[in-house]
Amino acid sequence: MYTHCKKLKWLALTFGAAFLAGTALADDKALLDALVKKGVLTDQEAQQIEADVAKSENKTDVATSGSKFLNKLSLSGRIQSQFVDLSTDISGAAKVPATQHFLLRRVYFGVKADLGEGFSGTINYDFANTSFDQAFITWKQSDALAIDVGFRKVPFAYEEYTSSASLNAIERSPVTRYFVESNNGRRLGAGSYRQGVFIGGTQQGVFYNVAVTNPERDEFSSLNGNSDPGVQGSGNKGNNNFAYWGNLGYGDKAGDLTYKAAIEAGYLPDQGGTSNTALGTGENLTVYGVLADVTYQDFNIQGEYLWAEDQQGSAVKSGTVFKKSDPNGFWIQPAYKFTPELQGVVRYSYIDTDHRGIDVADGTRSAPSGGTMDKMSEWYFGGNWYIRGNDLKLQAGYIHAESKDSVTGAGGPKAKVDGIRSQLQLNF
Numbered sequence: 001m002y003t004h005c006k007k008l009k010w011l012a013l014t015f016g017a018a019f020l021a022g023t024a025l026a027d028d029k030a031l032l033d034a035l036v037k038k039g040v041l042t043d044q045e046a047q048q049i050e051a052d053v054a055k056s057e058n059k060t061d062v063a064t065s066g067s068k069f070l071n072k073l074s075l076s077g078r079i080q081s082q083f084v085d086l087s088t089d090i091s092g093a094a095k096v097p098a099t100q101h102f103l104l105r106r107v108y109f110g111v112k113a114d115l116g117e118g119f120s121g122t123i124n125y126d127f128a129n130t131s132f133d134q135a136f137i138t139w140k141q142s143d144a145l146a147i148d149v150g151f152r153k154v155p156f157a158y159e160e161y162t163s164s165a166s167l168n169a170i171e172r173s174p175v176t177r178y179f180v181e182s183n184n185g186r187r188l189g190a191g192s193y194r195q196g197v198f199i200g201g202t203q204q205g206v207f208y209n210v211a212v213t214n215p216e217r218d219e220f221s222s223l224n225g226n227s228d229p230g231v232q233g234s235g236n237k238g239n240n241n242f243a244y245w246g247n248l249g250y251g252d253k254a255g256d257l258t259y260k261a262a263i264e265a266g267y268l269p270d271q272g273g274t275s276n277t278a279l280g281t282g283e284n285l286t287v288y289g290v291l292a293d294v295t296y297q298d299f300n301i302q303g304e305y306l307w308a309e310d311q312q313g314s315a316v317k318s319g320t321v322f323k324k325s326d327p328n329g330f331w332i333q334p335a336y337k338f339t340p341e342l343q344g345v346v347r348y349s350y351i352d353t354d355h356r357g358i359d360v361a362d363g364t365r366s367a368p369s370g371g372t373m374d375k376m377s378e379w380y381f382g383g384n385w386y387i388r389g390n391d392l393k394l395q396a397g398y399i400h401a402e403s404k405d406s407v408t409g410a411g412g413p414k415a416k417v418d419g420i421r422s423q424l425q426l427n428f
Contacts, residue, residue, distance in 0.1 A: 069116055070115060071114045073114075076108070077108055080104070081102070081103075081425075082104075082422065084101055084422075085100045085419045086367045086420075087368065088368040088370045088415055089416050090371060092413050096369065096370070099368055109125055110123060110125070118138075119138070122135070123135050132220075132231055136148040143203065148199075151193065154191055155210070157264075157289060158302070159176040160176050160191055165390050166390055168335045169397065173349040174358075174363025175306055175331045175351050177362065180192040186362055190268055190285055190287040190308065192219075195214050195218070205252045207250070207262070208248050208249075210245065213245065214239055215239050215269065239280070240280075246264065258294070262290070264289040273311070273313060273322075274322050287307070287308045289306045290305050299335075299337075300334070301333065303333065306330070308326065310327065310356065315357060316407075325355055325356040327356055329349065329350055330349070333348075334346055343384040345380070345382045346380065346382075347378075350375075350376070355407050355408065356407065357407040358372070359372055359373070364401045366421070373412065379399070382396060383396055390427055392425070393424075393425045396421070399418065
């Protein structure tokens with residue numbers, strides 16, 4: 001008799017939990033109560049079934065391709081919807097049509113798979129730009145040592161490797177964009193997305209990152225309508241040499257004060273020269289930077305100075321040879337939180353291309369072209385409403401930018417950009 005009752009109890013436990021897991025727990029609590037009254041289950045056993053079922057209902061079932069070692073699969077996403085209204089005026093030239101448009105700036109979807117023992121894999125794709133943001137395999141030994149193999153951003157230019165979800169200004173500064181975005185004959189293309197091996201870590205406030213990568217920036221999944229080989233990669237005379245990257249810094253917290261500072265550099269053989277068609281002709285490009293980020297209570301200030309050595313990168317010749325170009329620039333950005341939800345931001349940026357050239361459209365995203373000039377500055381005055389922190393955030397700002405001087409000498413026309421930019425962000 002005892003054996004029969006024991007079997008009955010375990011049958012009730014098994015089938016009761018299975019039945020409740022497939023139905024609404026609140027509607028079937030009566031079944032558990034009835035089993036308790038009949039003495040089949042104790043109060044404690046009934047409560048355990050409720051807890052187990054509730055726990056299972058909070059999990060998301062994810063089908064995988066037979067992975068035996070998957071511990072955890074995390075999903076992430078980001079939507080950034082913008083409105084821009086920017087106009088460009090060039091002295092002595094006809095009026096340039098303004099940009100006035102709604103746009104999807106980013107639509108990210110990401111997956112991270114944790115396989116245990118420090119191994120993981122990360123994929124993040126931008127459907128708005130049909131481009132990859134991340135695709136790498138990680139082995140993390142400790143906080144002091146992690147190795148990524150694959151596709152991600154290199155450790156150069158603070159704004160660039162800061163997540164777009166966390167930027168206080170809507171877009172990155174003209175200085176950052178000029179140094180890191182793809183080489184169009186003016187911008188340097190010396191940063192951001194690369195394929196290679198990345199090593200980094202932090203210990204007792206000291207942090208470091210080094211990388212060996214392909215020299216060319218590339219995030220697209222295919223040819224993208226031009227000679228870009230896509231992230232699949234293809235070697236040629238213009239990109240057969242490795243690029244080398246590194247930064248070293250220190251950060252700490254003392255009461256209400258949090259701070260970090262770092263130095264950074266990158267060496268890109270065969271990536272220098274007068275234009276994007278000069279790649280692979282033996283002219284090298286080296287970039288450097290120093291950065292700082294300080295927060296005291298509700299006040300934050302960030303800044304960075306970047307400079308480069310671009311062999312024969314100038315538009316000016318010495319005899320029959322183009323001169324070396326040493327572009328340099330800085331940005332500084334104070335921000336203050338008036339309340340936990342409301343923040344004001346100001347940023348000033350300045351860049352001198354040393355006769356290589358810049359268009360205001362190179363520095364101020366979405367701005368109409370203003371022609372190639374030698375120097376550029378930009379003011380940004382903005383505000384952020386953190387509705388749900390960075391997970392749900394509304395940003396808006398006014399932009400005033402200027403470019404001036406001929407690439408071959410002082411003087412010449414000027415171009416001015418004025419307008420507004422706003423962005424609504426959802427991040428998860």
